[in-house]
Amino acid sequence: LLNLALKLFILQQMDGSRKRVAYYYDAEIGCYHYGRGHPMRPFRITLTHNLICSYGLNERMKIYRPLRATADQMKQFHSDDYIEFLKSKDGMEELVFTKSMHRYNVGDDCPLFNGMFSFCQISAGGSLACAQKITSEEADIVINWGGGLHHARSREASGFCYVNDIVLAILHLLEYYQRVLYIDIDCHHGDGVEEAFYATNRVLTMSFHKFGEFFPGSGDINDIGADEGRYYAVNVPLRDGITDEYYQQLFEPIVHMAVQYFQPNVIVMQCGSDSLSGDRLGVLNLTAKGHGNCVEYVRSLNIPLMLVGGGGYTIKNVARCWTYETALAIGAELDNNLPVHEYIGFYAPDFLLHFAPTNIENRNTCTYLEETRNTILRNLRLMPVAPSVQMEPYRPRRIPHQISIADIVDLEMATSDERMPRTLFFTFMSLIRKCNILQKWTSVIKMAINDSTRIQHNLL
């Protein structure tokens, strides 16, 4: 009897750690090119896929090529005219900057490149397919490294992102589930996703990001959501150089409490790898182990999980990180020596999976860490436990075009729950921060003054 009990116990343990993983990849995605010198390189998805296969991980999960997202599917979130514009520009590399390009913020950070719309279709198609796989309950974890383009807005491109595959996927999930938790560990604030769900309690958005003189400028700790969505947006602002250990001390308690209070039916996690050390644009200092620890922690919660990519501009480290995280999803262990394969040359000179942090200064002091954590945990406690919500079809509110000054002032009042006396100047400054256009210009002016090479690429 004891033997049987033991066997049952072991079986149970195994069940908890073994997950059905579905992985989405379209080999064409790596062929698109943003243009010479542009840091966003879709080829990194090919690099990742090849490393994944060279470890044999493809045999331990289901691999699918997703259908491409249609314009109609994209219009579930994006405005019709914006999608029609993207569609009309597919296959064009325009040298002249037209008025419509300006209107949709295309042409600078988000260049027009050959096959731009097809690229968006593959990226968004992968995330939509992931969401469908979760709702049909055919997989416990779904992966689309070609997705995670969190900056795209309903009617404009932003930060290398054109179509917000994450919002589209979450909208599909909301048709089946009451509550979706979104976690974003990219170095940049997940502004596009936060904005889409800022006023609802059905999606809790949580972003860990570098804050202060850094793209996109939003993601203040006091931005906690509005209306029904008040307390359902969580922002964890970080300073330069945060290390694995410090990151973990924020990530685990915050996610733990959010899951306890919110009780999500499904988690969508954006694994942007520009938070790794040595990133071309990022300023944080995580190793693949520290980054992967977040994935491992979220996986251990035993809630259906969707993993998407995002930023990541030192592409050999992007491939290392996402391969490691694919292995974590499956529950496989990887040899630190990379297998010999077609692209092994990219990993010179060490040819190893893991890499060490750099020696940049960690500007997140212990006090800063503790204060940040306490403020966020205090806000999370104000959220009603597992809100039972109406299962009505959800249309995201387009905040920047609808929010009024009255809303902004009201929000300011709501967030200062300590009722700290605020000087007129402080209130004025936070008002400015809230206004997108002004914010863009203050950033531009700041950049002109500082003109540091580091922020050069991150603005606009």
Ligand SMILES: [Zn+2]
């Ligand atoms: Zn990023």
